Amino acid sequence: MTVVDxxxxxxxxxxxxxxxxxxxxxxxxxxxxxxxxxxEYDEAVHHHDDARARVARDRHTVLERLLADEAARRHRGA
Incomplete structure (x- = not known):
């Protein structure tokens, strides 16, 4: 995850x-x-669908946060 994300x-x-x-x-x-x-984000951007791109980007951001949380949890448990 980047600082921007x-x-x-x-x-x-x-x-x-x-x-x-x-x-x-x-x-x-x-x-x-x-x-x-x-x-989904890439496809929305390709089709110039800003609203769909915004939702897909938000979903992706949340999912990356969940992945980072899960990775940290697994690391602590190792």
Missing amino acids: QHHQVDPALEAQVRRELAGAPWFELAAAASRAHH
């Missing part, structure tokens, strides 16, 4: 939704969801 302001309702959808998901499911969000 860490400070990216995500819609709190969207963040809560993503966190609910993936509560308790294993790392590989989080990684797959992050990959899908990244592809």
Whole structure:
């Protein structure tokens, strides 16, 4: 995660939704969801759909945060 991503302001309702959808998901499911969000973002940008791109970027940001949290949790448990 970049410094910019860490400070990216995500819609709190969207963040809560993503966190609910993936509560308790294993790392590989989080990684797959992050990959899908990244592809959705690329596609939205390619089609010049700013609203869709913003939502996809926010989802991707939340998913990267979840991945970082899970990696830290696993590291502490190792």
